[in-house]
Amino acid sequence: MTKQKIQKMIVVLCIAAAAVCLVLGLINVPKQNGAAGQEILQKLRIQTLLNATGDSVVESYVTIAKQEAQKQAKEAGGGMAAIREAVEKAEAETRAKYEGGAAADTLSVDTADLSAAVAVYTDAVKAYAEAGAAARSAYEEAHYAEAEAALEQKHEEMLAAGEEVPEDDEVVVDMSGFEPTEEMLAKQEEAKATYAKVGAELKKIYPVLTDEALETLEETVEGILYQSGDSFSTQYDRYMEQSRAKESTAQRLIRHADDLIYLACALVVVALLLLFHQVLVAKLGIPRVIIGVFFILLCFMTLWYDLSLSTLLSNTVVRMGMNAIMVLAMVPGIQCGISLNLGLPIGLVAGLIGGLLTIELGIPGWGGFLFAIVAGSVLAAVCGYLYALMLNRLKGSEMSVTTYVGFSIVSLMCIAWLVLPFHSLKLRWPLGTGLRNTIGLDSTNFRHILNDFLAFQIGEFTIPTGLLLFMGLCCVLVWLFSRSKTGQAMQAVGNNPRFAESVGINVDRMRIVGTVLSTVLGAVGILVYSQSYGFMQLYTAPRQMGFIAASAILIGGASTTRCKISHVLIGTFLFQGVLTLGMPVANVLVPGSTISETLRILISNGIILYALTKSGGESRA
Numbered sequence: 001m002t003k004q005k006i007q008k009m010i011v012v013l014c015i016a017a018a019a020v021c022l023v024l025g026l027i028n029v030p031k032q033n034g035a036a037g038q039e040i041l042q043k044l045r046i047q048t049l050l051n052a053t054g055d056s057v058v059e060s061y062v063t064i065a066k067q068e069a070q071k072q073a074k075e076a077g078g079g080m081a082a083i084r085e086a087v088e089k090a091e092a093e094t095r096a097k098y099e100g101g102a103a104a105d106t107l108s109v110d111t112a113d114l115s116a117a118v119a120v121y122t123d124a125v126k127a128y129a130e131a132g133a134a135a136r137s138a139y140e141e142a143h144y145a146e147a148e149a150a151l152e153q154k155h156e157e158m159l160a161a162g163e164e165v166p167e168d169d170e171v172v173v174d175m176s177g178f179e180p181t182e183e184m185l186a187k188q189e190e191a192k193a194t195y196a197k198v199g200a201e202l203k204k205i206y207p208v209l210t211d212e213a214l215e216t217l218e219e220t221v222e223g224i225l226y227q228s229g230d231s232f233s234t235q236y237d238r239y240m241e242q243s244r245a246k247e248s249t250a251q252r253l254i255r256h257a258d259d260l261i262y263l264a265c266a267l268v269v270v271a272l273l274l275l276f277h278q279v280l281v282a283k284l285g286i287p288r289v290i291i292g293v294f295f296i297l298l299c300f301m302t303l304w305y306d307l308s309l310s311t312l313l314s315n316t317v318v319r320m321g322m323n324a325i326m327v328l329a330m331v332p333g334i335q336c337g338i339s340l341n342l343g344l345p346i347g348l349v350a351g352l353i354g355g356l357l358t359i360e361l362g363i364p365g366w367g368g369f370l371f372a373i374v375a376g377s378v379l380a381a382v383c384g385y386l387y388a389l390m391l392n393r394l395k396g397s398e399m400s401v402t403t404y405v406g407f408s409i410v411s412l413m414c415i416a417w418l419v420l421p422f423h424s425l426k427l428r429w430p431l432g433t434g435l436r437n438t439i440g441l442d443s444t445n446f447r448h449i450l451n452d453f454l455a456f457q458i459g460e461f462t463i464p465t466g467l468l469l470f471m472g473l474c475c476v477l478v479w480l481f482s483r484s485k486t487g488q489a490m491q492a493v494g495n496n497p498r499f500a501e502s503v504g505i506n507v508d509r510m511r512i513v514g515t516v517l518s519t520v521l522g523a524v525g526i527l528v529y530s531q532s533y534g535f536m537q538l539y540t541a542p543r544q545m546g547f548i549a550a551s552a553i554l555i556g557g558a559s560t561t562r563c564k565i566s567h568v569l570i571g572t573f574l575f576q577g578v579l580t581l582g583m584p585v586a587n588v589l590v591p592g593s594t595i596s597e598t599l600r601i602l603i604s605n606g607i608i609l610y611a612l613t614k615s616g617g618e619s620r621a
Contacts, residue, residue, distance in 0.1 A: 007274055010274060011271045011274050011275055014267045014268070014270050014271040014274070015267070015268070015271050017264075017267050018263075018264040018265075018267035018268050018271070019264070021260040021261070021263045021264035021267065022260070022261060022264035024253060024257070024260050025257045025258065025259075025260035025261035025263075025264060026257075026261070027257075028253045028254045028257035028260070029257040029258055029261065031254045031257070032232040032233075032254055032255075032257060032258075033232060036254065037232055037254055040236070040251055040254065041232065041235055041236065041239065042115060042118075042119075044235075044236065044239035044240065044243050044245060045118065045224070045225065045235075045239055046111050046114060046115055046118065047239070047243040047245050048224055048238075048239045048242045048243040049114075049118065049202075049221060049224055049225070050111075050205065051242065051243055051244060052217070052220055052221070052224060052242065053202050053205075053206060053209070053217060053221075054206065062091055062094045062095060065090040065091065065093070065094040066087045066090050066091055066094075068090065069086040069087050069089065069090035070083055070086065070087050072086065073086040073087075111205075113201050113204075114198070114201040114202070114205070117194070117197040117198045117200075117201050118198055118225060120194050120197070121191065121194040121195055121197070121198045121221075121225065122225045122226055124187070124190050124191040124193075124194045125191050125222055125225060125226045126226050127187050127190070127191075128184065128187035128188050128190070128191045129226065129228060131181070131183045131184045131187045132180075132184050132187075133228070135178075135180070135181045135183070135184055136175065136178060139173070139175065139178050140173040140175075143173045143174070143177075144171065144173055146173075147171050147172060147173045147174065148171045148443075151170075151171050151172075152442060152443070155440060155442070156425075195218055195221070195222075198221065199211075199214040202214065224238075224239075224242070232255075233255060233258075233306060234306075236251075236255050237255075258303075259303075259304055262300050262303045262304060265300070266297075266300050269293075269296060273293065277289075284557060285557060287554065287555055288555060288556070288557050288570075288574075291555050291574050291575070291578060292574060294578060295574055295577050295578050295581070298577075298578065298581035298582060298585055299581065301581075301585045302581055302584070302585060305585065305588045307584050307585070307588070308460055310459060310460040310461045311460045311461070312580055312581050312584065313461065313577075314460065314461045314462045314463075315580050316573065316576050316577040316580045316581070317463070317464065317468070317573075318451065318462070318464050318467065318532065319576035319579070319580055320471075320569075320572045320573045320576050320577075321450075321451075321464055321467035321468050321470075321471045321528075321532065322467065322528060322529045322532035322533065323525075323529060323548070323549070323552065323572055323575075323576060324471045324474075324475075324525075324568060324569065324572045325470075325471060325474050325521060325524055325525035325528050325529075326344065326348075326521075326522060326525035326526065326529065326545060326548075326549045327525075327549045327552045327553050327556075327568045327571065327572045328474055328475060328478060328521055328525070328565075328568050329341065329344055329347060329518045329519075329521035329522040329525055329549065330344075330518070330549055330550060330553045330558070330563065330568075331478055331482075331518075331553070331563050331564075331565065331568060332478070332490070332513075332514040332515070332517040332518040332521070333514055333515065333518040334494065334553075334558065334559075334560065334561065334562070334563045335482065335487075335490055335491045335494045335514055335563065336490045336491075336493060336494050336510055336511045336513065336514020336515065336518075337398075337493050337494035337497060337507075337510075337511055337514070338388075338391050338398045338402065338511060338514065338515055338518075339398050339399055339402075339560045339561070340399065340402070340550040340553075340554075340560060341402055341515070341518045341519075341522075341546070341550075342399065342402040342403045342406050342546045342547065342550060343387060343401075343402035343403075343405040343406045343409070343519075343546065344406060344518070344519075344522045344545060344546035344549060345406045345407075345409050345410050345522075345542040345543065345545065345546055346380070346383050346384065346387055346405065346406070346409050346519055346522070347380045347383075347384065347518070347519035347520060347521065347522025347523040347525075347526070348522050348523070348525075348526040348542040348545060348546075349383075349409060349410075349413050349542060350376050350377075350379040350380035350383055350519070350522075350523040351372070351373075351376035351377075351380065351522065351523030351524065351525070351526035351527045352376070352526060352530075352536055352538060352542070353375070353376060353379055354371070354372040354373065354374070354375035354376025354377070354379065354523065354527065355372045355376065355439075355446075355526075355527055355530060355536050356420075356422060356427060356435070356439070356536070357371070357372065357375050358371050358372040358375075358445060358446065359424055359426055359427060359439065359445055360422050360423065360424045360427065362424075362444075363445075364444050364445060364446075365445075365446065365449065366446075366449065368445050368446050369445075369446035369449050369450075369527070369531065372446065372527050373523075373524055373527055376523035376524070376526075376527060377520045377523050377524060379523070380516075380519045380520045380522065380523035381516050381519070381520055383519060384515055384516035384517075384518070384519030384520060385512060385515075385516055387405065387515060387519060388511060388512040388514075388515035388516060389512070390405075391511065391515060392508045392511055392512070399560075402546075406543070406546050407543065410539075410540060410542055410543045413538075413539070414539050414540065417434055417435045417538050417539060418433055418434035418435070419433065419434070420435065422435060426439065426440070427439060435538055436538070437537065437538060437539055438535050438536070438537050438538075439535060439536040439537075439538065440534070440535055441530065441531065441534050441535060441536065446527075446531050447531060447534050448531060448532065448534065449466070449531050450464070450466040450467040450470050450528065450531055450532065451464045451466065451467050451531070451532050452464075452466065453465060453466025453467075453469075454466055454469075464532075467528070467532060470528065471528075474521070474524065475565050475568065475569070478517075478521070478565065479565050481517070486510075486513060489505045489510055490510040490513055490514050492505060492510075493505060493507050493510040493511060493514075494514070494561070495561070525549075526542070526545075547605070548575075551571075551575060551605075552568075552571040552572045552574075552575040552576075553567050553568055553571050553572075554571065555570075555571040555574050555575050556568060556569070556570040556571020556572070556574070557570065557571070558571070
């Protein structure tokens with residue numbers, strides 16, 4: 001049998017399996033919130049409740065049995081040894097009888113009245129929880145401004161004391177002054193009244209159950225019956241774990257109905273990849289196909305493990321917006337012929353200096369952000385020009401030179417950050433000299449100024465409109481420049497410098513234009529990144545950003561000699577998507593691991609290595 005026939009057979013099997021999974025999934029998904037699903041949950045809920053209650057009274061049964069055995073042994077005239085033996089035997093028999101929990105002998109008990117009481121109590125607990133959540137939310141909203149001001153004051157005091165502001169410090173409203181509302185108190189009393197009815201029904205099944213025991217069980221029962229954000233799957237999994245019930249095939253199909261649909265989609269994707277893998281590899285390249293498939297796999301795994309895919313994709317979009325302009329900075333470098341501009345930290349440092357000047361001068365809001373862009377861009381243009389002159393003298397060795405320059409400028413600035421004449425307490429260490437490692441941004445400068453501009457939310461998916469608009473504006477400007485006379489000449493130099501020189505194009509000048517533009521975009525990109533991140537990081541932080549940007553554009557389909565704006569957008573989304581989705585999935589698979597960071601390093605360096613092998617190491621001179 002030929003390889004092609006085997007491949008077709010696998011495709012047919014995948015499609016057939018996908019069809020079966022899809023049909024079973026579509027049939028059973030409506031049952032989750034329908035009568036069948038609710039019936040399953042109610043049975044498991046009652047069994048879980050009986051087990052939890054039964055486990056708490058097993059000791060009571062054992063105590064009663066031991067007392068009865070002791071009494072009978074004494075009446076029979078037995079000595080101490082006989083009494084002790086009778087007590088031990090009674091304890092062993094009682095524990096064996098209720099080995100699976102006290103509910104083991106209640107499976108035949110009529111629980112109709114208990115089910116009705118539990119349904120009423122569950123609704124009452126839910127109403128109380130919703131009233132409490134609404135009241136707490138209103139309290140937090142009313143005191144948020146006060147908490148935000150207190151946090152900013154705390155940060156100011158930390159800065160003045162020479163302490164570093166935590167990167168993940170968030171506004172937290174002090175709830176110590178919160179008092180239950182009248183509605184909450186009324187709902188609470190209603191819940192307690194309905195719990196009394198549940199307790200009365202439990203006493204019918206467990207006569208040994210006392211009022212004191214029921215009172216101590218109230219919190220446990222409430223946790224069993226209602227938890228915020230409960231869905232069919234979360235309730236089912238919780239009840240199956242606690243009830244020790246056997247799972248039937250019908251129950252399993254209903255529980256995993258959505259997973260069957262996801263599996264069907266995954267099988268269809270596998271079939272399509274097998275059918276068109278040669279075309280995909282030819283058009284997209286191996287790295288892009290591998291990363292794309294891996295991203296799709298992470299999406300399916302996110303759904304499979306009941307993680308919030310919409311939230312993770314929303315985070316991916318934000319990360320795409322905050323990183324895209326630094327990736328865009330690679331475009332002019334590739335087009336003008338200097339290949340991947342791994343000397344991007346020159347532009348990043350210039351942008352950081354522009355941001356520091358904004359804080360030093362105390363320019364707030366949009367004015368501060370625009371000033372930082374202008375100042376950083378001017379400095380980046382000057383540095384980029386000098387950088388380009390050096391590259392023109394070292395044609396053919398650009399990749400090595402840019403890497404060396406990128407690392408060198410970061411090392412040089414580690415010294416410069418210690419001696420630059422900034423005086424703002426937000427920037428400097430209070431004791432000694434030098435700037436802080438991490439400079440926190442807040443409402444007094446340009447924190448989240450793009451992220452929050454015209455942002456809106458669709459369910460759990462947040463659209464950072466301002467961030468995406470700015471990213472789109474920069475992409476359009478670079479695209480328009482590439483269509484201009486200068487841009488076309490620059491690309492001609494990148495494609496074939498000897499031909500460009502023969503038709504009268506100044507090769508060195510075009511390389512300077514591309515290098516300067518790349519450096520300026522790097523300055524703008526780091527400011528966009530910082531406002532979204534909420535901090536500016538100095539010293540060694542910019543060192544690896546050039547490699548990350550290079551990896552992203554290569555994943556998007558670019559090479560060391562050819563690139564387009566679409567490569568920037570696709571590559572940034574895939575790269576950031578893999579990182580964003582990879583971390584929570586990795587934490588589920590291997591809790592506490594660093595798999596996601598390992599993947600980032602492998603992807604970043606592996607993609608660059610692959611691109612270099614494809615470039616053949618040929619000189620661009």
